[in-house]
Every structure is written in structure tokens, then in C-alpha cells.
Amino acid sequence: MTVERRVIGVVGMPGSGKGIVDDVAKELKFLVVVMGDVVREETARRGLESTPENIGKMMLQIRKEEGSAVVAKRCVAKVVESESRCVLIEGIRSLDEVKEFRRNFPSFRLLAVHSSPETRFQRLFKRARSDDSASRGIFEERDGRELRVGIGAAIALADHVIVNEGEIEQFKAEIRRFLEPFLRE
């Protein structure tokens, strides 16, 4: 390839709005690679049901088996095989993954999306009340699993942060403002 690829990674806690970033990127004709899909594919390949719990456990399991950057490595292969010049990789969970992407794509940029825990809880458990301790437990367990993999450090070292607390259209506009310049580079 003579033209350098533009690769953007997305990191964010569950319920922060990463899926909306995917949607906007697809509209802009980015190739979108969802890191969770690699884990979902592996979960299915091993004959397990695709429940959030099984996928969460598989995320930890394959890291244990093949190292902390295993999912990133499989995504790099997907990107390299593709013909796309602008790529968005969604679902980064650690600095080891960030390093893997930077090593392969020198102009790699890391975008973090942030929503408060309260907002994320409301989005993920629409009918739950704040004092619904079962839902709270599931929510905090899921957050904890992500944090143990090291998602916090990746968020802390993001090149750009978009806050997703208000209207969805405003959030989408901010994502577009961030992504569009990469198309013109």
C-alpha cells in the first residue's frame, strides 16, 4: 500500500455509546472492526452460548491462553487483509492492545467515549431503579471485569475524549466532527 491507513481505536465502558460510534463510522464508509466480535466468534467456535457472561469469561480466557494482546492481533490481521484506508476498531480494553495497534499502524489514534456510571446504568438496565441491587450487582461486576483487564489506563491515555451525556444527535455530531478529517487526510 502506498497510502497510509488511518486507524482509529475506540475505548469506553459498557453503555458509554461505543455502538453509536460504530454507526457513525459506517455511515462515513469506515471499515468497522468490533473487537468483541472476535471474542464472540471464539465463544461460538468453542460451542458455548453467546451470553454476556460466557463472552465476558471468554475475553479473560483467551487472554490467559494467548496473551493480553490476542484480540488486537486478530483485529490487525483483519485490517491488513482489507482494502480500506479508514478503519475504526471498537472495543479496546487495555494498553497492551493500544501498543499492538500503534506498532502496526504508526498514525493510530485512540478515542475514548465517556458517560457517568449513573447514565450507563440507566441505559443498560432501562427498567431498573438505582436501588435495584440485582441489576446494580450485574452492572458493577461487568464494570469490574473490564477494569481488571486494564480499560481504565487506556481511557486515561486516550488522544481524544467525547462525552456522551446529552442528546444522541449532539453525540453523533461530535463523532462526525472527529472522524471526518481522517477521510480527507
Next chain:
Amino acid sequence: MTVERRVIGVVGMPGSGKGIVDDVAKELKFLVVVMGDVVREETARRGLESTPENIGKMMLQIRKEEGSAVVAKRCVAKVVESESRCVLIEGIRSLDEVKEFRRNFPSFRLLAVHSSPETRFQRLFKRARSDDSASRGIFEERDGRELRVGIGAAIALADHVIVNEGEIEQFKAEIRRFLEPFLRE
């Protein structure tokens, strides 16, 4: 006390602009407690010079000696002794500290300030070039020290994020917009 205290914690990587949050909070008559001052006081008390390196090591040392929430505990004592209704605690570094504050101040809110690593590097090493590897090394070592204590998880779970990439006056205005409602509660 009959009126509940309003306590806001601030978390941010080195060079993200926490000191400016302190300045704005002081202008608004908040009591400002800087967690780093507790570590600086301890460094001096043990007869060590207040170099960034010694303070960084002391931060890890007293956590090892008295537990991960030791600095938070000393700050809680300072707040409780004070007469102030609105308090800003700057320099949170882990979720253990956040838990300690929430346990003592039920309406505790966590504010994260974010700047990109490149922006923070430029601010902290004004005369350095990006390829100045000695400065880069010091910068990344300091980031690493903060991340190992767990600052990333605290940033990931912040209730509110303010991005500090542009003009300082705009950053100050956003801080004011966030802090002022607490004065009226």
C-alpha cells in the same frame, strides 16, 4: 452539622490541568484539599527533599505501609475538622480512595479532567521536542506510576469529565459551570 457537606473529588493525569481546577474552586470559596500535599508533608516529615521522584516514591511507600486509602483517610480528617460546606479534593488516584470518600460523604461527586498525552507532555516539558527521549522517558515513567496505583479506573468511573485541550479561559468557564450549582444546593 445539619447541612450536608458537598464534596467533589478531582482525578486527572499529570499535566491535565488539576491545578487550574483548584484555582477556580478557590475563587468560588471552596475549601481545596490537595491530596499530593499530604504526601509532600510526609516526605518532608521523613527528612527527604521534595523532589518529584521522592514524592512519587513516598506516594507508593505510605500506601504500602498503611493501605491504599491512607491519603484519602487523612484528607477526610482535614475536611471533617473544617467548617466548609463546599469542599474540593484534588489528586485522587484510585477507586479505593473514591470508596473512602463516598463512605464518608454520601453525595460525593467525582470529576475527571482529561488532556491527550501529547498535550500533557508539551505542558510538562515546555522546551522539549516530541522526540526528546529523556523527557519522554520521565513523562512515561510518571504516567506509569500513576496508572499502577489505579488512576485509570477512577477516571473511567468519573461522574463528570471536562476536556482540557483548548483555551484556558474556556476550560475555566467549564469548571465554573460544573462547580457553581454546588454552591446553591
